[in-house]
Amino acid sequence: MSLADKLNFDAKGLIPALICAEDNTPLTLCYMNRQAIGKTLQTGKVHVFRRSRGRVMLKGETSGHTQEVKEIYLDCENNSLLIKVHQKVAACHLGYFSCYFRRYNPETDTLEITEPRIFDPDEVYGPNH
């Protein structure tokens, strides 16, 4: 038995995982398969199944902005995970601490940026990322 044995994966073998900071700040939503969960437990760092690349990757593999696992929770139906992490630098590849840095304003139908940018993606990923 292991954590993965308790979970309901979807038809593609994936389960969504909410990643939050230790103070509950929502950082990102990622997808994990059995292998990603195994590597996350083994290393203590979040590993995700990157759907665009079709493979398991260490979150922060390129940037060094890794996520150290603090706590793992299951939802009431075993359909998703909540992982609380210590986030190095920032979670978002656009340079913000959280991927949820744009708030929707329904009155104007516009998006408002609610966080300062912490790093320059060109410097971290190179100009052609």
Added chain:
Amino acid sequence: MSLADKLNFDAKGLIPALICAEDNTPLTLCYMNRQAIGKTLQTGKVHVFRRSRGRVMLKGETSGHTQEVKEIYLDCENNSLLIKVHQKVAACHLGYFSCYFRRYNPETDTLEITEPRIFDPDEVYGPNH
């Protein structure tokens, strides 16, 4: 234009939405389609596409435990939403404030309940729910 026009829905016309309390406590992960987003904006209360029933429902329709929308955020790739809400009573149909009330203990491979139960599901949904 509207919020839904800014989003990437999956092949089934759905997008995942993290629902958090005003203090960022993660409550649940739900799925929305265009109609659910429209009704959520129109009423100010979270509506979800309940996959098990194949239709849009007011979250808390049966229990009365509705979620009043405070803020809506988009992730950096328009693939998910974060909705901050004022939660009436509790979000979880098992009687807990959050659906993430079970923490995984990797040393013992067991789940530990981390919250008090707020209501009795039998009383709210009836004994045969």
